[in-house]
Ligand SMILES: *[C@@H]1O[C@H](CO)[C@@H](O)[C@H](O)[C@H]1NC(C)=O
Ligand SMILES: *[C@@H]1O[C@H](CO)[C@@H](O)[C@H](O)[C@H]1NC(C)=O
Ligand SMILES: *[C@@H]1O[C@H](CO)[C@@H](O)[C@H](O)[C@H]1NC(C)=O
Ligand SMILES: *[C@@H]1O[C@H](CO)[C@@H](O)[C@H](O)[C@H]1NC(C)=O
């Protein structure tokens with residue numbers, strides 16, 4: 001399908017529209033987006049083009065509940081008892097992994113396979129399978145919160161998911177999230193949430209949880225979600241299981257070739273700032289600096305722990321322009337609809353500190369490699385200049401107060417705090433193959449290639 005979509009822009013418009021209805025077009029999205037962009041520009045309302053894209057069969061009443069940035073989120077209707085332990089959940093995938101590692105490593109590839117590899121697509125022999133682990137907060141949550149036991153946690157219910165999945169999957173998006181696109185580019189299926197009963201973790205696991213923070217205490221909102229430490233514990237459990245079954249050496253090999261995709265920090269800064277705002281004050285530059293040090297310091301500790309368990313390739317989406325999220329503008333009205341300065345300065349400081357720290361780690365820890373995607377810059381640019389990227393609305397969300405817009409792909413934001421599938425696809429492309437101005441010192445494609453060596 002991807003190949004057909006590549007040529008979307010030279011197809012007759014009607015066919016192009018049909019293809020767009022499939023979802024945000026994959027393949028050479030830049031061309032497609034440029035095409036869409038110019039069409040949007042020449043379109044009077046900026047809406048007609050996207051009509052096909054977004055007219056969904058959905059006209060039914062929407063639930064009152066809606067997710068936003070880890071707060072005031074819908075409570076998922078009771079999910080059945082989730083009692084499957086790790087061992088049961090892993091049984092299915094272990095067979096394939098065993099099979100995988102018994103495969104001769106010096107297998108001779110057919111020319112067509114080599115060709116496929118040259119393009120980075122196509123069939124791969126078992127030892128070439130990429131592995132992707134995801135850790136993070138709501139932008140990366142693939143449904144873990146559905147399986148949490150507590151009652152106080154955010155879950156995105158319908159119409160979340162409707163443009164790509166037929167119903168909600170727990171993703172806080174109208175369709176696919178960034179890790180879904182990364183998985184696709186790495187020739188992997190969707191990576192399942194780590195808590196999913198019977199989940200197949202052959203290709204990796206997604207530990208992300210909406211509302212997750214780096215800190216369990218002051219940074220966290222008090223939600224019973226999997227924070228960074230909880231996610232690392234889950235990862236450790238998985239490693240222990242693999243250790244038992246595959247042996248420590250094989251497990252180390254698998255873990256070293258895997259890529260670990262992170263998104264953390266946004267909720268910490270949001271929650272920290274909220275306390276000051278509620279007292280009609282703001283954190284001083286010194287307090288901001290101190291708090292940033294804690295967040296990056298605790299993040300670093302987690303990365304070192306993962307490294308000790310065998311992780312080598314780290315990909316980090318840095319903290320976004322929190323202060324310009326529609327959600328924050330609403331929640332902190334003192335700024336009359338403009339961006340909240342402290343929620344731009346802390347992420348900026350944090351991103352510098354993270355870059356510095358990861359650079360240090362790469363010098364210090366043998367085999368440690370990283371990629372940082374400058375999400376702050378990439379998202380800010382789309383908020384400020386939506387039309388340059390094919391969007392009509394940069395800072396108004398599609399799904400607001402229970403009302404769903406007609407054309408999500410005209411929006412950067414789906415809800416007050418989370419981007420649409422169309423935005424996610426653009427961002428994923430930048431993370432995957434962006435140049436040094438946005439993703440450095442490696443992009444994710446290079447990290448995966450490193451893993452093969
Ligand atoms: C939910 O509760 C069950 C049964 O007590 C337990 O086995 C499981 O680990 C819990 N899940 C989470 C995510 O805490
Ligand atoms: C989505 O799933 C929920 C829970 O299973 C169900 O109640 C609801 O009717 C579904 N909505 C649609 C539009 O299919
Ligand atoms: C895996 O096995 C190795 C070697 O026995 C051990 O050092 C390591 O701690 C184990 N890891 C886990 C998470 O159990
Ligand atoms: C982690 O955060 C706590 C605050 O919750 C702080 O006291 C501690 O120093 C931080 N750790 C590092 C390594 O920065």
Ligand SMILES: *[C@@H]1O[C@H](CO)[C@@H](O)[C@H](O)[C@H]1NC(C)=O
Pocket residue numbers: 334335336
């Ligand atoms: C917001 O508007 C009020 C009333 O016009 C004004 O007093 C206040 O200074 C404005 N705040 C900011 C941050 O611009």
Ligand SMILES: *[C@@H]1O[C@H](CO)[C@@H](O)[C@H](O)[C@H]1NC(C)=O
Pocket residue numbers: 351355372373374436437438439440
């Ligand atoms: C990280 O720092 C390096 C060196 O200062 C810089 O070239 C690069 O653009 C930075 N990367 C990000 C994602 O901020």
